[in-house]
Amino acid sequence: MRQIPETFVKAQHPIRRKQQRKSLQQPLVGRIRPQAPRNSQEIHSHEMQRGHSSILRITDYGGKLYLMPRLRAFATIYLLCLSLAAEPRFQAHIRRTTYGIPHIEARDFGSLGFGEGYAQAEDHLCSVADQVIRARGERAKYFGAGKDDEHLRSDIAMKALDLTTRASTMLARLPPELRDWYAGYADGYNRYLAVTGKDTIGGWCRGADWVTPITATDLAAYQQIILLVITQLAPMIATAAPPSGNAPAATAFIPYTPPDLASNGWGIGRDRSAEGRGMLLANPHYPWVGSNRFWEKHLRIPGKLDVYGSGLIGAPGVAIGFNRDVAWTHTVSAGKRFTLYSLDLVPGKATTYLYDKQERAMTARRVSVQVKQPDGGFRTVEHTVWFSHYGPIVNFPNLAWNAKRAVAVRDANWDNTNSAAQWLAMGRARSMKEFQAAHARYQAMPWVNTISSGREGIAWYTDSASTPNLSPEAIAEWLRLRQMDSATKRLYQQGIVLLPGSDSRFEWQIDKGARSPGVIAFSHMPQIERADYVFNANDSFWLANAGALITGPYSPLQGEQATARSLRTRNNALTLSLRSPDQPAGPDHKFTLDELGNAILSNRSLTAELLKDELVARCRQASQDLAQACDVLAAWDNRDNLESRGAVLFREWLGQFAQPDFLDKGKLFATGFNPADPVGAPRGLAPGSVPIENLTRAVNLLRSRHIALDVALGELQYADKGGRRIPIHGGDGFTDGLMNMERNARNTTTLEPMDNPKPVKGSAFLTEKGYPVVTGSSFLMAVDFTANGPHAKAFLTYSESGDPASPHFADQTELFRKKQWRPVLFEEQDIAAAVERDYTVSDAR
Secondary structure, eight states, X not given: OOOOOHHHHHHHOSSOHHHHHHHTTSBOOSEEOSSOOSSGGGGGGOOEEETTEEEEOOOOTTSOOBOOSSHHHHHHHHHHHHHHSOOOSOEEEEEEEGGGOEEEEESSHHHHHHXXXXXXXXXXXXXXXXXXXXXXXXXXXXXXXXXXXHHHHHHHHHHHTTHHHHHHHHHHHSOHHHHHHHHHHHHHHHHHHHHHOTTTOSSTTTTOTTOOOOOHHHHHHHHHHHHOSGGGGHHHHHHOOOOBTTBOOOOOOOOOOOOOOEEEXXXXXXXXXXXXXXXXXXXXXXXXXXXXXEEEEEEEETTTEEEEEEEETTOOSOSEEEOSSEEEEEEEOSSOSEEEEEXXXXXXXXXXXXXXXXXXEOEEEEEEEEEEOTTSOEEEEEEEEEEOSSSBBOOBTTBOOOSSEEEEEEETTTTOOOHHHHHHHHHHOSSHHHHHHHHHHHOOOOSEEEEEEETTOOEEEEOOOOOBOOOHHHHHHHHHHHHHOHHHHHHHHTTOOEEXXXXXXXXXXXXXXXXXXXXXXXXXXXXXXXXXXXXXSSSOGGGSSTTSOOOSXXXXXXXXXXXXXXXXXXXHHHHHTTOSTTOTTTTTTOBOHHHHHHHHTOOBOHHHXXXXXXXXXXXXXXXXXXXXXXXXXXXXXXXXXXXXXXXXXXXXXXXXXXXXXXXXXXXXEEEOOOTTSTTTOSEEEOXXXXXXXHHHHHHHHHHHTTOOTTOBHHHXXXXXXXXXXXXXXXXXXXXXXXXXBEEOOOOOSOOOOOOOOOBOTTOSSOBTTBEEOOEEEOEEEEEEEETTEEEEEEXXXXXXXXXXXXXXXXXXXXXXXXXXXXXXXXXXXXXXXTEEEEEEEEXXX
8 A cells, every 4th residue: 555645745735734733643443453554564554444435545654544634634635645545456354363374365366366375375375485486497596406406397298398388278168257367376375475575585595596476377376386296297398318329318316205285084974974064074184284185265256156165375365175065175186197009119219209100209398497507606507308199208217219219298287277166066955956067067186085064964085186098909909008018017006007009999089978088977976975974095996985995987087996005095995884992973963063182193003903903922932031021012002193102113014015015915914805804804813933032023123223012102103394393193004094194204395494304214203302203183174064054173283374473383383283173253243252363455556
C-alpha cells in the first residue's frame, strides 16, 4: 500500500496545520482488522473498508489509520487514493492458528493463490526457490558443476526436457481459475520476498543470489518435475552419448536407486466406524528435509471451495485432505509409470536405430548450461542430448550405449497436464460419486493410489495412476523375456520394464476413453468399494481388502496379483481386519477417532510377533555368549516405542538378512508365501544356523560400538531439528513390519543442508550418530465424519515452518515424539478461538 506523504497533507491546508495535525489523531470509524501490523512487512496488507469497497488507504508506520476532518480534504485524498491505490487484483485473508496452520480465505482463485503463495513463502521460501532453480536448469549457474558434475547433469536434463515450454503448455490447458491460481501463487511468493528482502528471509537460503522472483511458469515447471518419473533419471539422460567405433561411449557409471517413498492409507466404511459413517487415515511416508515435505493448510472461497489438508511445498492446492463430504489420501503405486526400450542400432550408425526393419534417425537437442567457476566467473557448456521417438536416450546401469544398442525411456505422464484440475475437483466433491467422477473425467493421478471415504460411509480404493497400455501379445512376450533374457530379468527385479524397442508390437496401445494415447483408461483401472475398509501400503491393488481380493484381467504393469506382500502391508491388513493381537477397534469392532490414531502409532513389529519367540528359544540353546541377548529379546515388548528395550538388537538382527528373505521361504522364514493366505505367510523361523549366526553378528556389532544390547530405542533414533536432537519412535516397514515407518535415506531432490552421518560398516541402519530419521511418517491425519460434520486430528511430524527461528519449526515434532495428536481446526468457531495471527495480504502498492 502506498503511503500518502505528510508533506502532501500539509500542502492542502497551509493555514490550518495545527488544527489539521490534531484532527489527524482522530481514528476513522470503519471495518478494520483488529490486529495491527506486526512489522513493516505486513503494513501493506492492512486496509480500512466501508461496506465492500475500499474507500481510503492511508497507513502510517505505526499501523494507525487517519481521516481528514473536512470534506474538501477528504475528497482530495479520496481522489488521490483512487489514482495511487486502485483496487488490488489479489487479496486474501490469512489466520494462523496454533502450530502456525494458515487458514486462507479469498474471493477468487487468483487471490486464494496469492494468500497461499505468501504464506508458503513465510514458511518455506528457500525450498520453493531451490526447486525453481532446479526446474530452470540453473543449479550449475549458482553452485558450479557440483560433485561428480551432479548440478551440471541436472541442468542438462532439465533443459533438454524443456520443462519451461512444457509448463507453458500445461498452463494454457488449465481452466482459467487454475491459471489464476498459479499466477496468484507466484505473485504472493514474490510479494513476500519483496517486502521481506532476501537478506532477511528465514531459512538456509538467506542472502543467496539465487533467491529471485518467480513466475507461474516456474511453478508449473516444478510441477513437471513432480509429475514425471524421467526427471529422476536426469543424470542418465545427461550422460547418454553415442559410442566411438565399436567401444561403448566413455560415460560415467550412474547408479539407479528407486525412490524411497512409501505410505499407509486407510478408508473406513460405515460398518467399521463407531459413528456409522466414513473415516480416513492418511499416513504418507515422505522426506523430512527438502522440497518433498508436506505443508498443511486450509483453503476457502465462500460458496466455491472449503478444503483442508496438505500438499507438497510449492504445489498450489490440497493433495491429501478432506472437505465436509469426502476425505482422501494417496500412496505411491506399485504399478509402472515408464518403460525402457532397447533399440537395435544400424551398423556403423550410432544414432540411427531399426524400427520394424526400417532405419529411423534419433533427434539431437543441443543445450547450453552456464557453470560457475571457482573464481566467480562462468563458462558455457554445450551438450547434445539424444531422443528416440519414445523419449530420451538414457545411460542406464549395465545398459550403456554401444555400437549395437541404445536404451530409451517413455514416461506415462508425459502428456499429463490435468493433475491440478483433478485435485481441485476432488476437493470440491460433495459425494463419493462426484469424487469418483473427478477420477473418471481427468484421469490425471500421476503415480499414486487413492484411498477415500466420506459422510456416506463408503470406503473406496483405486489405482488410477497413469500406466502404459501394452497389447496382450506384448505382455505375453515380456513375461517370457522376464524368464529368458538376463537384462529383462535383472531390471524386472528392480521394478523396471525393459521392452524391445525396434519392434512396433511393443508400442503402447490406444485405449478408448483414456486421457492420452498409450495409457490405460480409468474404466480399466482396479478399484473397489466397501462398507468395512480399504487400504494400501505400496503393494499392488490385489490386497486392498483382506477379505475381498481384487482380481481380473489387469495388466501386470498395473501391479502383480497373487504375489508376496510386504510385512508392512500385512500389518495393515491384520490391523484393519481386526486380527492383530492388540484389538485396535475395541470390543465393539468399530473404530473411534482415537482408536484409529492409536492403531497407526501402535509401533507393533509384525516381524517380532512372527519370529521373536522362536528366535529366543533357539538363542537359549546356543552359545552362552548370547545369554544376555536372549534375555533382552525375551523382555522386549515387540514394539518400537521410545522406551522399548530390545528393538535395537532385533533391528540389527534383521538388518543382516537380504531383501528377498522377507518375502518368501529362505534364510529367515520357514514357511513361504501362500496366495491363499497372503496376510498369514510367510511365517515361522527358518531352520539352520543362519538366524543365530546373524544374531551373533548383531550382538558383536552393537558391542563394538559400545551400545548396550538393551538400549532404549529413543536413545539412538532421532530427528535433527536445527542441530537439536529429538527422539523419534517407529521403525522400518520392510524389515520390522511396522506401519509407522521411520528411517534414514539420502534426499537427492534438494540442496538444503541435512544431517548425513557416516554409516556404520556391517549395519543396514546404524550410523555414527545412531538412527537419524530423514524420511518416514510425515503428514498424519485421521478424519471421522460425524452427525456434526468432519472431526479430525493430525501431526505434521517435522512441523509447519522450515525456518529454525520460527516457533513452529519443531513444535509438532515434539507432539509426535509424545504421540499427542492435535485437533484439526475446520469449523469457524474453532478457528476463531485459536487465532494467533490475523492479517490480510494483497498486491496493492
